[in-house]
Amino acid sequence: MNTFDFLMQGLSVALDPAMLLYALIGVTLGTAVGVLPGIGPALTVALLLPVTYGLDPAGSLIMFAGIYYGGMYGGSTTSILLNTPGESASIVTALEGNKMARAGRGGPALATAAIGSFVAGLVATILLALVAPTVVKLALVFGPRDYFALMVLAFVTVSSAFGDSARKGLISLFVGLSLALVGIDQLTGQARLSFGVPQLLDGVEVTTLAVALFAVGEALFIAGRRSAADDQVIAVKGSVWMTARDWSRSWKPWLRGTAIGFPIGAMPAGGADIATFLSYAAEKRASPHPEEFGHGAIEGVAGPEAANNASAAGTLVPLLTLGLPTTATAAIMLAGFQQFGLQPGPLLFATNPQLVWGLIASLLIANLMLLVLNLPLIGLWVRLLTIPRPWLYAGILVFATLGTIGANPSPVELSMLLIFGVMGYGMRLYGYPIAPVVVGLILGPMAEQQLRRALSISQGDLTTLVASPVAATLLALAALALIVPLILRARGKGAVLSQLASDED
Amino acid sequence: MKQTFFAGLIAAALAVPAMAEDYTIIAPAAPGGGWDQTARTMQEALQAEGISESVQVQNVPGAGGTVGLAQFAANAQGQPDQLIVGGYVMVGAILTNKSPVSLADVTPIARLTGEYEAIVVPVASEIQDIGQLVEMLKADPGAVSWAGGSAGGADHIAVGLIAKAAGVDPTKINYIAFSGGGEALAAILGSQVTAGISSLGEFKAQADAGTLRILAVSSGERIEGVDAPTLKEAGLDVEMQNWRMVAAAPGITDDQKAAITADIERMVQSPTWQDALAARGWADTYLSGADFQTQLDQDIAATQAVLQDIGLVE
Numbered sequence: 135m136n137t138f139d140f141l142m143q144g145l146s147v148a149l150d151p152a153m154l155l156y157a158l159i160g161v162t163l164g165t166a167v168g169v170l171p172g173i174g175p176a177l178t179v180a181l182l183l184p185v186t187y188g189l190d191p192a193g194s195l196i197m198f199a200g201i202y203y204g205g206m207y208g209g210s211t212t213s214i215l216l217n218t219p220g221e222s223a224s225i226v227t228a229l230e231g232n233k234m235a236r237a238g239r240g241g242p243a244l245a246t247a248a249i250g251s252f253v254a255g256l257v258a259t260i261l262l263a264l265v266a267p268t269v270v271k272l273a274l275v276f277g278p279r280d281y282f283a284l285m286v287l288a289f290v291t292v293s294s295a296f297g298d299s300a301r302k303g304l305i306s307l308f309v310g311l312s313l314a315l316v317g318i319d320q321l322t323g324q325a326r327l328s329f330g331v332p333q334l335l336d337g338v339e340v341t342t343l344a345v346a347l348f349a350v351g352e353a354l355f356i357a358g359r360r361s362a363a364d365d366q367v368i369a370v371k372g373s374v375w376m377t378a379r380d381w382s383r384s385w386k387p388w389l390r391g392t393a394i395g396f397p398i399g400a401m402p403a404g405g406a407d408i409a410t411f412l413s414y415a416a417e418k419r420a421s422p423h424p425e426e427f428g429h430g431a432i433e434g435v436a437g438p439e440a441a442n443n444a445s446a447a448g449t450l451v452p453l454l455t456l457g458l459p460t461t462a463t464a465a466i467m468l469a470g471f472q473q474f475g476l477q478p479g480p481l482l483f484a485t486n487p488q489l490v491w492g493l494i495a496s497l498l499i500a501n502l503m504l505l506v507l508n509l510p511l512i513g514l515w516v517r518l519l520t521i522p523r524p525w526l527y528a529g530i531l532v533f534a535t536l537g538t539i540g541a542n543p544s545p546v547e548l549s550m551l552l553i554f555g556v557m558g559y560g561m562r563l564y565g566y567p568i569a570p571v572v573v574g575l576i577l578g579p580m581a582e583q584q585l586r587r588a589l590s591i592s593q594g595d596l597t598t599l600v601a602s603p604v605a606a607t608l609l610a611l612a613a614l615a616l617i618v619p620l621i622l623r624a625r626g627k628g629a630v631l632s633q634l635a636s637d638e639d
Numbered sequence: 640m641k642q643t644f645f646a647g648l649i650a651a652a653l654a655v656p657a658m659a660e661d662y663t664i665i666a667p668a669a670p671g672g673g674w675d676q677t678a679r680t681m682q683e684a685l686q687a688e689g690i691s692e693s694v695q696v697q698n699v700p701g702a703g704g705t706v707g708l709a710q711f712a713a714n715a716q717g718q719p720d721q722l723i724v725g726g727y728v729m730v731g732a733i734l735t736n737k738s739p740v741s742l743a744d745v746t747p748i749a750r751l752t753g754e755y756e757a758i759v760v761p762v763a764s765e766i767q768d769i770g771q772l773v774e775m776l777k778a779d780p781g782a783v784s785w786a787g788g789s790a791g792g793a794d795h796i797a798v799g800l801i802a803k804a805a806g807v808d809p810t811k812i813n814y815i816a817f818s819g820g821g822e823a824l825a826a827i828l829g830s831q832v833t834a835g836i837s838s839l840g841e842f843k844a845q846a847d848a849g850t851l852r853i854l855a856v857s858s859g860e861r862i863e864g865v866d867a868p869t870l871k872e873a874g875l876d877v878e879m880q881n882w883r884m885v886a887a888a889p890g891i892t893d894d895q896k897a898a899i900t901a902d903i904e905r906m907v908q909s910p911t912w913q914d915a916l917a918a919r920g921w922a923d924t925y926l927s928g929a930d931f932q933t934q935l936d937q938d939i940a941a942t943q944a945v946l947q948d949i950g951l952v953e
Contacts, residue, residue, distance in 0.1 A: 277831035278815075318702065321816045323735045323790035323951050332709055335702035335736060402825035457844050458824055542700070587815050591784045591832060 141263055144491030148499050153196055153492070157500045160197035161507060164204020168221070169212050170537050175205030176463040177541065179470065191476065192489055196496040198470055199450075202463050203255060203497065206406070206446045207504050210247040210439055215240055215518055216530050218349035222340045223406035223442040225572050226414045228348055230427065230434030237430050240516040242376045246384045246432055247439040248508045249376075254392040254440035255501040258447035261396055262454075263494050269448075270455045273401045278587035279599050281401075283608035285581035288408055290612045291415040292573055302566045310574020313338050320579070321586050333546035340407075342538055343575055346551045347568045349534045351558020353527040358559065384436040387417050391440030398441075399448020402458055406445040407576050413441035447497070454482060454490060663695045664885075665715075665723040667707020674704065676919070677751065677883045678724045684912040690902050703732025703792075709740040715888035719895040722748075726883040728792050730942050734952045735791040746887040746896055747935055749903050749927035752916060753880035754838040756797045756857040757867070761830050762850055769855040769873040772834060773805050780811035786823040786832040790816040791951050793881040794823075794836045797857060799945040804875040809948040827851070838881055839865065840920050882924060884931075900927055 147153065167178045179198050209224035214231030227247065234243040261269075276284075293307050316327045317337030328334040376384070394416065395409040417437040418427045427434055452458035459465035476486060483490055521529070538551045561568055585599075592598035600606045662685065666678035675698060682694040699707035704725055715721035723745060733741050760766045766775070776783045780802065787794030795814050802809045815832055817823035824842070827835035828850060835842070835851075839862070845851040846865075853867040857879045861869060870877045887899050906912050907925045916923055926934060946952040 274825060274829040277826065277829055318736070319790075320818060321790055323795075323816075325736060332702055332706045332736075332738070335706070336700070402822055452825070456824070456828070458822075587817075590813060590815055593781050593813070 140487060140491045141495060143488065144493075144495035145498075147192065147488060147492035148196065148496035152190075153193060153496060154499065156193040156197040157200045157496050158503060160200020161204040161207075161500050161503050163197075164201035164206075165208040165504070165507065166204075167201070168205040168208020168210075168224075170533075170540070175202050176461075176466055178205070179463060179466045192492050195467070195470060195489070195493055196500075198467050199493055199497050200500040200503075202446055202467070203443070203500050204504060205463070206443050207248065207251050207508060209442075210251070210435075211244065211515060212533075214243045214247065214435065215515060216349065216526075216533075217352050218530055218534055219341070219344045222344065222572075222576060223410055223445070224439075225344050225348075225407065225569065226410040226438040227435055227442075229414070229569055230431050233428070233430035234432065234435065235516075235519060239430065239432075240519055241512055242380045242432065243430075243435050244512045244515060245376045245509065246380060246436045248505060248512070250384065250388040250391065250436045250440040251443040252501055252505040253388045254395060254444040255447060255504075256498065257389075257392045258396045258399075258444035259494060259497045259501065262447050262450055262497075263491075266451045266455050269397065269400045269451050273397075273452060275604060276401055277602065278584045278591065279602055280604040280608065282581060282584040282588055282599065283605040283612070284408075285577055285584060287608050287612040287615070288412055288577055289581070290615045291419075292411045292577075293570060299565075303570050306561070306566050306568065306570035307574045310571035311578040312574075313343065313571070314575045314578030314582075320583055321590075331546060333544050337579075338550065338575060339542065339547070340572065340575055341541065342547060342550055343554055344572050345534045345538060346554030347558035347561070347571060349530050350551060350555025351562055351568070353531050354555060354559035355562045356523060356527055358563075380432055383432050386420075387413075387433045387437035388440040390416055390420070391437040392444040394437075395441035395444030396448040399445030400451040401448075402452055405461065405576075406442045406449075408580075409441040409445040410438035411573055411577075413437040450497075454493075457482070661693045661695075661720060662691050663697060663721050665707050665711050665721070666696055666698050667704035667711070667723060667725065667729070668698065668700050673883060674724045674726060680912070680915045680919070681722075681724070681751075681885070681906065684906050684909055684915065685902070687911045688906060688909040690905050690909075702736050702738075703789075704729040705732050705736050705738040705740065708733075708742075708745065709738065712740045712744040712889055717890040718888050719891050719899065721888045722899070723886050724883065725886060727879075727881045727938065727942075730939055731791045731793070731796060731946060734943055734946050742886070742935065742939070745889050746891055747931060748885050748887050748896070748900055749907075750882050750884045750924055750931050750934070751903075751907065752921040753882040753924035754840055754921065755862065755880050756794065756836055757839040757842050757865075758801075758854045758856075758870075759827060759835045759842050759846070759851045760833070760854060761828055762852055763830065764833075764852070766834070766854070767852075769868065769870070769875075772854060773801075773873070773875070775833070776802065776805055776807050776812075780807050781813050783834065784813045784815055784832040785834055785836055786815050786817060786826045787836045788817065788823060790814070791946060792816075793838075793879070795949070795951075796942060796945050797836055797877070797879055799949045800877045800879065800941075801870065801875055803945065803948060804870075804877050809945065810950045812949070814949075843920070880922075880924060884935075903927070 148157070163178060164175055167175060178201055205221070206223065209219065209221045210227045210231065213219045213224040213228035214235050217228050217232040219225040219228050231243045231247065234240065293303055316334055318325050318335050325335055391413045394413045395406070398409040398412070399406060414434055414437060417433040418424055421427065421431060421433050423431060449461050449464050453464045453468060457468065459468045476482065476489065535548070535551065538547055558568060588598055600609060664678045664681055666675040668674040678696045682696050685691040685694050699710055707723065708725065708729065711721065711723045730742070732738065758769065758772070766772050772783065785798050787798065795816065798812055798814050799809045802812050815826070817826065823835055823837060824845070826832050828845070839856060842851055842853065846853050853865060855870050855873055856862055856865060856867050857870055857877060859869065859871070859878050885903060887896060904927065907923070913923070943952065
């Protein structure tokens with residue numbers, strides 16, 4: 135049998151009414167938990183594991199996959215409407231998405247996120263079915279030095295994409311990098327900057343920082359400068375649906391996001407958040423309207439949302455072909471497989487083809503269900519913004535606090551939420567961009583660990599960093615990304631330089 | 640009227656003698672990991688076998704289990720319905736994190752399951768057997784890079800023990816810590832490192848598929864279905880298992896401890912528990928009472944010594 139026959143057979147498994155029901159339960163639950171900050175798909179799957187002991191393995195795994203895809207979908211809704219990212223992969227969505235929502239364009243923002251996720255999920259799932267064994271071979275070529283080079287590229291492209299002022303952007307980035315140092319150093323097991331507080335030993339939780347900076351900081355900021363005039367409700371302007379112009383500006387970012395997200399998700403040390411950062415940076419570069427970025431550019435929602443869903447499918451590549459979980463959710467899905475006595479790995483495709491292809495087929499179906507579930511809801515969701523501001527922001531605060539305590543019930547976590555919330559308020563007040571802090575917290579430890587691993591393997595020989603073709607290429611790209619704008623600026627002199635000067639407040 | 644009814648109901652509920660404790664099990668790790676799975680498997684078995692009416696699992700993640708352990712020691716004092724899951728990794732974490740709370744501050748009940756360590760190389764590697772790897776280690780310890788789980792964890796300790804047994808200075812070992820067996824596996828399969836070390840379960844599927852070669856296992860006897868010698872056969876005096884255990888609250892009476900031990904023993908012998916172990920590939924290494932305490936003390940002493948040798952603990 136060839137791939138196509140297997141997929142058809144898989145579709146016949148997945149189209150069984152009971153399986154459809156499992157998929158529906160999965161996507162609905164997934165969307166719901168994706169909407170709640172702090173409670174992500176990983177926790178949900180973990181809580182459901184014991185419940186599924188007695189159930190059919192295929193059905194349970196299909197449900198888990200639905201939760202995973204649904205979670206990626208749901209996270210975008212709160213990011214766009216409330217500036218409260220439900221998980222790290224939807225942080226970037228909040229940047230442009232929330233600006234669009236505030237300009238009365240919440241409907242198109244949600245629509246491009248939903249349709250982009252669908253397109254990316256569809257393409258990436260088909261890629262999963264067709265090229266999983268090849269992709270996984272490529273992913274294994276990536277060693278610590280290559281990951282380090284990838285992180286350098288991410289730093290260079292991403293930090294230039296955020297904010298208008300390079301100085302303020304870099305300050306924000308370094309705040310994030312410093313926060314990233316808190317906790318046990320993974321390579322030596324020694325504590326750094328934990329000040330004897332045991333809860334700090336595991337470092338600063340990304341979602342806590344993101345929710346604090348985005349949601350709590352924002353609520354304080356709004357409350358701080360509230361005047362009677364602000365009490366006007368933001369009306370939804372124009373149609374809640376995407377216009378022809380929105381479509382023409384969205385389709386390329388969807389495809390680019392998929393192309394970035396799928397391979398990065400497939401890498402054992404990749405991850406959806408990095409894919410969204412890179413996609414955002416790529417869109418800003420590719421866009422004919424870079425000036426709109428930071429003020430609600432639809433490309434900045436379309437690209438990253440496609441990237442995070444494509445990367446969710448990419449994650450399944452190493453999980454199904456090697457038994458390698460690369461995200462928390464994948465790790466718990468692996469536990470789910472083991473619970474049913476199935477060992478994901480090189481033999482799973484051979485020993486349980488029905489299950490694997492049933493899973494892939496049901497991902498396609500879950501993806502379609504998500505679109506059907508989410509598009510009609512957009513009209514309802516945008517009405518959330520018509521709630522008077524004091525109520526809305528009070529609600530957001532309650533929401534953010536509950537989510538944080540739900541994920542990690544500790545007074546230390548709550549204190550961090552408040553302290554970072556106040557920090558977010560201060561940063562808004564003085565015009566410092568917020569996203570680079572979160573970027574620093576996510577990329578910092580990965581870059582540091584990969585660099586140290588690479589040097590440890592080479593026993594301190596620095597030339598190892600450029601000795602592999604992959605690493606050398608990535609570093610060369612990073613150097614180009616850094617130098618080319620400098621040359622362009624030097625050539626363009628006058629206008630650009632004065633623009634730069636005016637950026638320095 | 641209604642209120643009286645409910646008051647009566649509550650009084651009745653309180654009056655019924657509990658047939659067993661409604662246990663709360665703390666899993667001092669995030670959902671999905673080994674300790675969480677152990678706690679949830681216990682929950683399932685205790686309820687299914689009718690040993691306990693209702694069992695709650697609570698996750699308190701952080702710092703190799705020491706956050707959960709500290710919270711448990713402080714809050715559960717004298718409460719016979721509180722349990723915590725832990726394991727060998729916690730022994731190391733208590734030492735490396737200089738945790739103020741140790742296993743002496745809780746009441747260890749029994750060792751439940753264990754996993755042996757396996758040393759592997761990719762099939763394409765020129766290293767054919769454990770002897771060859773040990774020779775390389777003796778010639779230049781730094782040139783042999785080992786991929787495994789977190790620093791100071793069971794994998795790292797095993798490498799330290801192997802070096803010591805081979806007469807190599809353990810401070811010279813080149814151990815590359817990854818966030819888990821999975822990420823380490825990618826580095827091993829990609830031939831980024833010389834060898835890999837982790838729980839056998841992490842490697843079994845790859846070995847069966849012919850992509851990894853298992854050089855040795857850390858068990859006392861050969862393991863059925865695994866074509867590899869023990870470390871002892873290879874002349875290295877190392878035997879270790881990455882075990883998981885259950886402990887009760889500090890300050891409980893001897894009677895309460897005996898009752899909990901009896902409940903756990905019933906659970907371990909039940910078909911639900913045995914089936915779950917088989918499904919997950921966990922070995923039943925149940926050990927309780929004084930034997931367990933002796934084993935625990937030995938493990939703590941050995942771990943402390945090797946962590947000092949590696950240089951992670953002063």
